Amino acid sequence: MSVRTVKQAIKKFNKFLITSHINPEGDAIGSQVAMACLLRKLGKEFVMLDDSPVPNLLRFMKGTEDISKEMPHNFNFQAVIILDSPDMARIGRVSEYIKKDSVIINVDHHISNVNFGKFNWVEPDFSSVGEMIYDLFKAFKMKIDLDEAIALYAAIMTDTGSFRYSNTSSKTHCIAAELIDIGVKPYEMHSRIYETSSIQDTNLLGESLQTMKLTEDGKIAWLWVTKDMLKETKASLEGTEGIINFARSIDGVEIAVLFRETGTDERVKVSFRSKGKVDVNKLAAGFGGGGHPTASGCSVFGKFEDVEKKVLDAAKQMLK
Ligand SMILES: [Mn+2]
Structure with a gap:
């Protein structure tokens, strides 16, 4: 239509x-x-x-x-x-x-x-x-x-x-x-x-950047925002929005992943960004989420380590 x-x-x-x-x-x-x-x-x-x-x-x-x-x-x-x-x-x-x-x-x-x-x-x-x-x-x-x-x-x-x-x-x-x-x-x-972020949000960005990791081939970058970080820095959830762009902006990175611990349950909010080669809408869809080919997201239940491994394995699969 x-x-x-x-x-x-x-x-x-x-x-x-x-x-x-x-x-x-x-x-x-x-x-x-x-x-x-x-x-x-x-x-x-x-x-x-x-x-x-x-x-x-x-x-x-x-x-x-x-x-x-x-x-x-x-x-x-x-x-x-x-x-x-x-x-x-x-x-x-x-x-x-x-x-x-x-x-x-x-x-x-x-x-x-x-x-x-x-x-x-x-x-x-x-x-x-x-x-x-x-x-x-x-x-x-x-x-x-x-x-x-x-x-x-x-x-x-x-x-x-x-x-x-x-x-x-x-x-x-x-x-x-x-x-x-x-x-x-x-x-x-x-x-x-x-240009309206608070010092709290900027401190959270600093904390989160410390967790950034890269796969050996440098094509996937991922980072975390945990409940503890939010508590410590007193940052707002809104303040976590742009963080993923720092992972995406690294030279050679094709897929950026941000893991966010939000609620009280064992749910992790996962955001994806792609530079265009990989369709991250498909990647998110594999976990019941969706979005756009270059920007998408989903929620995954489970222990931190398990969620991270599952998501990264799926991302690696997409690059093959
Ligand atoms: Mn829109």
């Missing part, structure tokens, strides 16, 4: 629920608020509802203050727009409000998307859902205002790693250029999103 299908679907309904995935980042939040602006311009009613709170560093985007954690009373939506989520599990407890007969409009760019909606617009070649929402504005021939441009730019910038990852296309840059012409200031956006 294409942008046109989603346009037709939106035209049909008047009351929408908009949501995105748990632990949202720039693309999830930016595309949600931009989507909300578009619906408002079309004269539609909507509620934005997320499982997780908006990360503090993304609250500068206008509209984020309208993202609620609870469903308002008497809001009977006719359709739900789910953004940046490959499956229903990713939206967390928001799925409790979605009934069997609810009309779902699924807008996503994950190659692992399972087409769970009535309307499915899935574009694995797009850098971000932000890029897709941009196309939706164009399909409706709607003008993009500065606040919307900021949200779309934040979405695109986050998911392309500041226009560095292999998902960055000439179209991505053309869209960015247009958003800049509307008034977005790239240095300001970069500073707001990437």
Whole structure:
């Protein structure tokens, strides 16, 4: 399905629920608020509802203050727009409000998307859902205002790693250029999103880097964030997001792996990054996770050493 299908679907309904995935980042939040602006311009009613709170560093985007954690009373939506989520599990407890007969409009760019909606617009070649929402504005021939441009730019910038990852296309840059012409200031956006880490988060980075190891051939780099490190440094979980990039940035590394001990159970959150030769979406899928060919993740139960060995063995297998 294409942008046109989603346009037709939106035209049909008047009351929408908009949501995105748990632990949202720039693309999830930016595309949600931009989507909300578009619906408002079309004269539609909507509620934005997320499982997780908006990360503090993304609250500068206008509209984020309208993202609620609870469903308002008497809001009977006719359709739900789910953004940046490959499956229903990713939206967390928001799925409790979605009934069997609810009309779902699924807008996503994950190659692992399972087409769970009535309307499915899935574009694995797009850098971000932000890029897709941009196309939706164009399909409706709607003008993009500065606040919307900021949200779309934040979405695109986050998911392309500041226009560095292999998902960055000439179209991505053309869209960015247009958003800049509307008034977005790239240095300001970069500073707001990437230069706001705390001393605690930076100390955690130091601790985690100490654990970095390389396979003998230098193609896999991995590192850990443990519960003890989080406790010691008083860092936030949000502060662990960029750590994996340090493993990926080593010359010769094809696969970077970050192991994070998060909850109280024996669950390890595993993130993967690839420089492009290895499809880490497939690697994550082997453990029940998913994502993109160059960025993916999964959760693995078990003892630390066992999880590490299992995951690294699978990664080595992928390189063969
Ligand atoms: Mn995304």
